[in-house]
Amino acid sequence: MNTSILNTRRLDDSLLHQREGSNASSRGVAVEKPVRHTESHYDHVLAAVVFLLVGIGTVMVYSSSTVIGAAKFGSTGFFMVRHAIHLVAGLVAFAVAYRLPFDKLRSIAPVILLVAFILLVVPLVAGPTHKGAQRWITLFGFSFQPSEVAKFALIVFLADRLSRQQDRLRSFAQGLLPHLAIIALVLGLIIAEPDLSTSVAIALIVGVMMFAAQVRVRHLLVLAIVLGVLVAILIVAEPYRMARLTGYLSGESGSSPSYQIQQGFVAMGSGGVFGRGLGQSLQKYFFLPEPYTDSIFPIIGEEFGLIGTIGILALFGLFGWRAIEVIRHQPTLYRFLLGVGLTANVMVYATLNMAVMTGLLPATGLPLPFISYGGTALAINLAAVGLLLNLSRGISATVEAHGTEELR
Secondary structure, eight states: OOHHHHHHHHHHHHHHHHHTHHHHHHHTOOOOOOOOOOGGGSOHHHHHHHHHHHHHHHHHHHHHHHHHHHHHHSOTTHHHHHHHHHHHHHHHHHHHHHHOOHHHHHHHHHHHHHHHHHHHHHHHHHOOOBTTBOOOEEETTEEEOHHHHHHHHHHHHHHHHHHHTGGGTTOIIIIIHHHHHHHHHHHHHHHTTTOHHHHHHHHHHHHHHHHHTTOOHHHHHHHHHHHHHHHHHHHHHSHHHHHHHHHHHHTOTTOGGGHHHHHHHHHHHHHTTTOSOTTOOSTTTTTSSSTTTTTHHHHHHHHHHHHHHHHHHHHHHHHHHHHHHHHHTOSSHHHHHHHHHHHHHHHHHHHHHHHHHTTSSOOOOOOOTTTSSOHHHHHHHHHHHHHHHHHHTTHHHHHHHHOGGGGO
């Protein structure tokens, strides 16, 4: 990253603090400079890509879930109806995030994180157990994952703290360690569910944010080594994790731990170049596990072929490009880091999911953003996009008000 760019953003954040006056300083709240928004200034390409992915996801959730829905719940549209409800909730979250002033978001960031902590504890104390895990809270017949809320809360919180404590971040003990304590608490509660894959994904997102905030590289390398050792210990300590890893490494045909990946290969291979056609998947007939959640990417490959999978890759690539364009023009370090965290959230999950389904990684159980069935993940991802588009619509107005130099 260009140091002069980051220093300019630091200076701009510093000026924002000074403009707040003694009242805001006494509260310890960093309030963002108001930016005049106009509706035409949001990134139309980014919005179009996201809603195209959501539309594809909605169609594919129905296509991939009809057999299981009919067999287990007596309705081919069982999962589709629930997905539609989740989508409505996600669109509400999107609308709120798109309109939310960033000074309000900064001020409530600690509260959001505190709520996330409480929500993470609830499943461990009184949550239902599914396949040996306690990851969900059930209300009115619907379940949601507190870990998704915690991930979002951590991104929002760290964007604020990392931007306000830049001078301390060069010191491990005084700057980095307090942040690591909070991160470790969040990840520890998620690991206790147990959900190691989500913990690793969140750690990667946090690592990207810290790198963008110019935390010392040697500190990040030490943290990466420590994290790697801890993950290795956690894998060895749990037989099912060890079996999943050894099954993946051995590549044995018919091995239970690698069965999902193998069936994913069958799905994508049988799709050929152009696919079997929408709704014509054979692997969804109880061959491919989780065809409408973790394994939805191979179903896309089976029904739409190589063309379909390349199309999905292209859309996520386009999402990443447009998001980076939004990020790099942000006038303050806080907005820059918030954009980095929100973008990393989508790109890390998309990369890990598709890497697993193409055999590059062992099975993780992570969803494909915007496409997989899953209410909490969909709502959180749409809220993240709402904030990204909120960031994008402030760029042109800031240029008009302050000139282009502030952005460089």
